[in-house]
Amino acid sequence: MNQSPRRSISQLNAAERVQQVFLISQPQLRSTNRGDYYIAAYLSDSTGRINGRMWQATEEIFQTLPAEGFVWLQGRTENYQGSPQIVIDAIKPIPIEEVDLSEFLPATGKNIDEMFAEVKKIVSSIKNPHLARLCQAFLADEPLMRLFRSAPAAIALHHAYLGGLLEHTLSLMQLGVRILPHYSHLDADLVLTGLFLHDIGKTTELDYDISFKYSDQGRLLGHIVQGSIMVQQKIKELDSPETFPPVLQNSLLHIIVSHHGIKEFGCPVLPATPEAFAVHHLDNLDSKIALVFTEIDKCSNQTDWTNYVRAIEAPVYKRRPSEID
Numbered sequence: 001m002n003q004s005p006r007r008s009i010s011q012l013n014a015a016e017r018v019q020q021v022f023l024i025s026q027p028q029l030r031s032t033n034r035g036d037y038y039i040a041a042y043l044s045d046s047t048g049r050i051n052g053r054m055w056q057a058t059e060e061i062f063q064t065l066p067a068e069g070f071v072w073l074q075g076r077t078e079n080y081q082g083s084p085q086i087v088i089d090a091i092k093p094i095p096i097e098e099v100d101l102s103e104f105l106p107a108t109g110k111n112i113d114e115m116f117a118e119v120k121k122i123v124s125s126i127k128n129p130h131l132a133r134l135c136q137a138f139l140a141d142e143p144l145m146r147l148f149r150s151a152p153a154a155i156a157l158h159h160a161y162l163g164g165l166l167e168h169t170l171s172l173m174q175l176g177v178r179i180l181p182h183y184s185h186l187d188a189d190l191v192l193t194g195l196f197l198h199d200i201g202k203t204t205e206l207d208y209d210i211s212f213k214y215s216d217q218g219r220l221l222g223h224i225v226q227g228s229i230m231v232q233q234k235i236k237e238l239d240s241p242e243t244f245p246p247v248l249q250n251s252l253l254h255i256i257v258s259h260h261g262i263k264e265f266g267c268p269v270l271p272a273t274p275e276a277f278a279v280h281h282l283d284n285l286d287s288k289i290a291l292v293f294t295e296i297d298k299c300s301n302q303t304d305w306t307n308y309v310r311a312i313e314a315p316v317y318k319r320r321p322s323e324i325d
Contacts (some may be wrong), residue, residue: 006103010298012049016077018086023104023211024052024071039065043073043086046106048298049156051080054088063089069209070094070104080305096210105208107164112149115163115170116184122173123196126191130244131252135173135193137234138200141198144205147203155212157311158290165202168259169195171286172279179282187275192247194279201227201256227256255279292316 006020027041037061050071054061065071075088088113108115120139125133139145153159153168172195180188201223207215217226231253235244251273258271261280270279291311296318299306321325 003171008047009043009045010085012077014077014079014084018077019071019074021072023069024065025068025211027062027065027067029057029059039088040294045104051083052083052088053085061071064093066093068213070096070099082301090169094200101210103200104108105212106160106161108167110163110167112163112166118148119166119173119196122177122192122312126192127190130248131189131193133238134234135196136196137238144203146198151203152206152208152212153199153202155206155214158287158294160212162208165199168286168290169199172282175282175286177207184276185274187279190251190255190275191278194259194275195282197227197231197252197255198283199223199227199260199280201225210250222266224257224260224268228253231256251275261284288312
């Protein structure tokens with residue numbers, strides 16, 4: 001096996017020889033129009049994901065590959081229809097014990113402890129006694145908070161790295177602190193609580209042991225439903241229904257179930273309160289800004305535009321005004 005330092009996917013150029021370990025996922029054995037077998041799969045590391053193709057493959061080779069796991073391969077890079085891919089000449093599985101997982105799971109570059117401390121500081125500013133107690137109950141749930149601090153916010157779109165959920169949540173809460181004085185008619189405590197808990201269901205929606213994928217619970221329920229269940233359970237642990245105001249509970253749950261903004265994105269209902277609109281648009285702003293910068297950073301083509309980005313139905317212009325003479 002080649003022991004030279006591995007080159008990350010973000011560093012690979014076209015027509016480059018490759019001999020190193022990748023995380024492989026979703027391998028499929030397919031047939032060409034002539035009936036020859038080939039293998040199609042995704043190859044990834046901490047910097048991104050790339051398509052892999054092995055021509056003149058066999059069923060025997062395919063059967064050796066894990067559905068998701070690590071492989072050493074030998075091949076070359078090439079551009080195909082404007083996107084890079086790796087053409088594989090040889091491939092074999094590698095035990096996870098021989099792999100440095102930090103090379104394959106992307107992680108936030110920010111300090112986890114500092115971000116979490118800032119979340120707790122903002123939560124401490126919530127004055128409504130019911131919402132304050134609820135948020136503190138979540139913060140006191142250490143097993144849940146361990147997941148909250150480490151989970152990605154998504155698999156492939158925005159904040160798709162370890163610590164991404166915490167980073168995204170803190171960013172939203174900081175945005176809330178800035179805009180709430182401008183919109184004095186909003187219930188600030190409800191907005192901040194909604195921002196803190198809107199994605200709490202992602203702690204169980206995603207698995208991220210060797211790669212990012214949906215858990216069984218995530219596929220069956222989704223983070224919107226799971227998040228609303230988690231909030232209802234915490235409220236029941238705190239109070240009887242008569243103690244926690246039903247209107248307040250429903251208003252908070254409405255923020256969670258409507259925060260994606262449109263039904264096509266999984267909302268059972270659309271935003272119908274001022275606070276729900278605020279949370280939705282702040283969430284959309286933060287996720288889209290993160291998404292477009294991620295697309296700019298990972299795009300390796302030599303033009304001023306990224307490839308087509310399905311999530312925004314357009315490519316992104318890469319040049320920054322400060323870079324233009």
